[in-house]
Amino acid sequence: MDGKGKERHADDLFKEFKETSITEFFRKNKTHLGYSGSIRSLTTVIHEMVTNSLDACEEAGIQPDISVAIKKLGNDHYLIRSEDNGPGIPIRHISGVFGKMLAGTKFHRNIQLRGQQGIGVAGVTLFSQITTGKPIKIKTSTGKGKVNEIALMIDIAKNKADILSNNEYSQYWRGTEIECELKGVNFTLREQGPFEYLRRTAIANPHAKITFTDPEGRRTIFERSTEKVPKPPVEIKPHPKGTEVDDLVNMAKITDGRKVSSFLTSTFSRMSNAKVKEIQKIINEGDAPFDLNKSPKKLTWAECEQIINAIKEIKFLAPPTEGLQPIGEEQIRKAILNILDPEFEAILTRNPTAHSGGVPFQVEVAIAYGGQAGRNIGDGTKVEIMRFANRTPLLFDSGACAITKSVNSVEWKRYGIKDFDNSPTTILINVVSTYIPYTSAGKQSIADDEDIMKEIRMALMEVGRKYQIFYSRQKRDMEKEVRKQILMRYSTELAAGLANITGKKEEEILKKLNTLVLEKLKLEDELDTLEEDEEEEIEDDSGIKDPEEGMVSGAENGT
Ligand SMILES: Nc1ncnc2c1ncn2[C@@H]1O[C@H](COP(=O)(O)OP(=O)(O)OP(=O)(O)O)[C@@H](O)[C@H]1O
Ligand SMILES: [Mg+2]
Incomplete structure (x- = not known):
């Protein structure tokens, strides 16, 4: 006892040892999902709904038409409705989408989409449920003549959906509508509120039409400014340089490939037969050589480590980028x-x-x-x-x-x-x-x-x-204007003096002097333009291009 008080046995302490579900974790740590503060929480809900609608439309090749409406029900109590004309959600997946965390169609793919975790909208269900005790309501259809209206909550301990009602009826319509109540949230027109969020979404997604109805009933329509639907995002295979030993071990377990060599070429981008030969050569020169014709299922951790180390030493072409979709x-x-x-x-x-x-x-x-x-x-x-x-x-x-x-x-x-x-x-x-x-x-x-x-x-x-060129041009124009005015003033005085001395007409002298001034300024202008062109050319030459651009080298990216 050593005077330290009564000690407890480990068995006693471990009576408290319990597993928890991911949903339970986020229930207690909702700030990780963006649910902190009344303003942010509301924007987060809208963000999750709208990003899903945009992703779904993009993948389905549909021009998005999205509506969001916020209605005030009480002091910090609101009703949120979002609607899209997307592909809809097959009935068998509704529970997984809205009632289960870490479930979705995106997190296992190398694809440019807004969602990547499979948590977002289940997080909305959770937040709505823990602030109001009410279910989330979903109406969805894939356009085949059946519509489902479902109310569900999450069984938090099991991280699965608890369907409270499912009303199925016949109607030809396609899309997804979500309705939920939230408490502890607040609507603001300020920068971090839903209006600004949607305005910026419209800027970055000019192919989408977004309609917003605020709690005052004011409706804003952000019309699409292009009819062009972005190309559906394409998956990009992982690049060898971004792969860790653990990734390779896991990929090797699930591959259908019969040989490590074909597994490597079919799994990774930029992995040609020639690159596989280079890997084999490095492995052969090492302490524990093995043949890349063996089955991937039989690869050991140490062998995967050897492959990854070999990859670090080899140069590969930079990853393919056709799948990236900038705004333009x-x-x-x-x-x-x-x-x-x-x-x-x-x-x-x-x-x-x-x-x-x-x-x-x-x-x-x-x-x-x-x-x-x-x-x-x-x-x-x-x-x-x-x-x-x-x-x-x-x-x-x-x-x-x-x-x-x-x-x-x-x-x-x-x-x-x-x-x-x-x-x-x-x-x-x-x-x-x-x-x-x-x-x-x-x-x-x-x-x-x-x-x-x-x-x-x-x-x-x-x-x-580019701004600097604009700025110096603007500064020079201003200085030129001042000089012009001074010269013109002098020429007026000079014309009067010369007329006195020579007895010639003041007006004619002034006209000639002014022409001289303007010609001089014009000449200066032309010289300036020449200089500017040279400056721009020099800038292009001295550019900031990375000499390694286009290649991903072992030394730079190996770690
Ligand atoms: N409006 C919608 N239309 C069609 N499918 C949807 C819609 N909303 C969600 N989904 C489907 O539900 C899945 C889960 O959505 P969720 O927001 O939870 O995760 P995510 O978008 O994959 O990733 P993240 O957690 O990063 O948002 C999506 O992957 C998508 O397949
Ligand atoms: Mg999402």
Whole structure:
């Protein structure tokens, strides 16, 4: 006892040992899903519904027509309805979609979609149920003549749906409608509220029509600005450089391939027979050689480790990127001119590249200055940073986000924006990828990935230089105007003096002098333009291209 009080036996302590379900975990830790604070919780619910509708429409090749309505029922009590014209949900999957966490059609695929975890909408069911005790209501149909209206809750301990009612009837209609009640939430028109969320969603998804009805009954329609439906996202096979030993062990277990060699070429992108031979050569030179013609099912952990180590030493082509879907320069320009009407704008889409060794991603940025750009804060303007990931607005956790950090790491003074934080500037950044490394399941900020931050910074520096050219041109134009006025004033005085001395007509002398002044200024203009062209050419030459671009080398990405 040693005077430390009564000790307890491990058997006694382990009486408390229990398993818990993932749903139970998120019930207790709902902030991980974005349910913290009354404003954020409401926006999160809408975000989960709308991202699912957009994903479903995109995969089905349907032009999205989405409506969201919020009705106030009490002090912090609201009714939310969302509707889409998407492909609908087959009846046998409704329980899995709305009543089970970690269930969905996306998390196991290398595909650019907004959802990736299989938690989102079950999180809505959970949040609605734990704040109101009420079920979520779903109406859905795949368009084959049967409609189902279902009310369900989650059996939290079992992480499965508890269907309370299912009303099936005949009707030709296609889509999904969701209705739920929430308590402890609040509607705001401010930047982090549903209106701004949907406005930004419309900017990044110009192919979607989005209708919003706010609690006052005001209806806003964000019309689509293009009839072009984005190509359905395509799956991109994993790149060898992004694979860990544990991934390979698991893939080898489930493959149908009979030989390790064919398993490797069919599982990974950029893995040709020649690359398999290179791997074999490195393995043969090692301490424990083995044949890549063996069955993948018989691969040991140590052998998988050897394969991964060999992959690190070999160069592979960068991952294929056909599956990435940026918003596009033309669409961003349209949106920016339409909403911000700026004095200057520059938009840039970088070439796709890879993060974490093998996950394809692409960055697009836009900068707008003047006009309605920036955030209006009563007596002044502040810089506005619009963050997007896979065309989904990120409104929260901005301080922790790689996008914000990248913007803040740029020395804007160098590009002529002196007081950047208080300038009328809007910066839009969209990162698209088959896998976005979010900082949490709430998916509101991107983790500090070096490759992603580097690409964002490069893009910002390029648009910064464009701004600088605009700024120096504007400054020069102003200086020229002042010089013109001074010269004109002198020529008036000079004309009067010369007329006196020579006895010639003052008006004619003045006319000639003014012509001289204008010719001189015109000559200067032409010289300036020449210089500017040269400057731009030099910039193109000195670009910021990575000499390794297009290749993923072992040294850089091996870890
Ligand atoms: N409106 C909808 N129309 C068609 N299918 C849908 C709709 N909403 C959800 N689904 C299906 O339900 C699944 C689960 O949705 P959920 O939001 O829980 O996860 P997710 O979108 O896959 O990933 P995340 O957790 O990142 O949102 C989706 O993968 C999709 O297959
Ligand atoms: Mg989702």
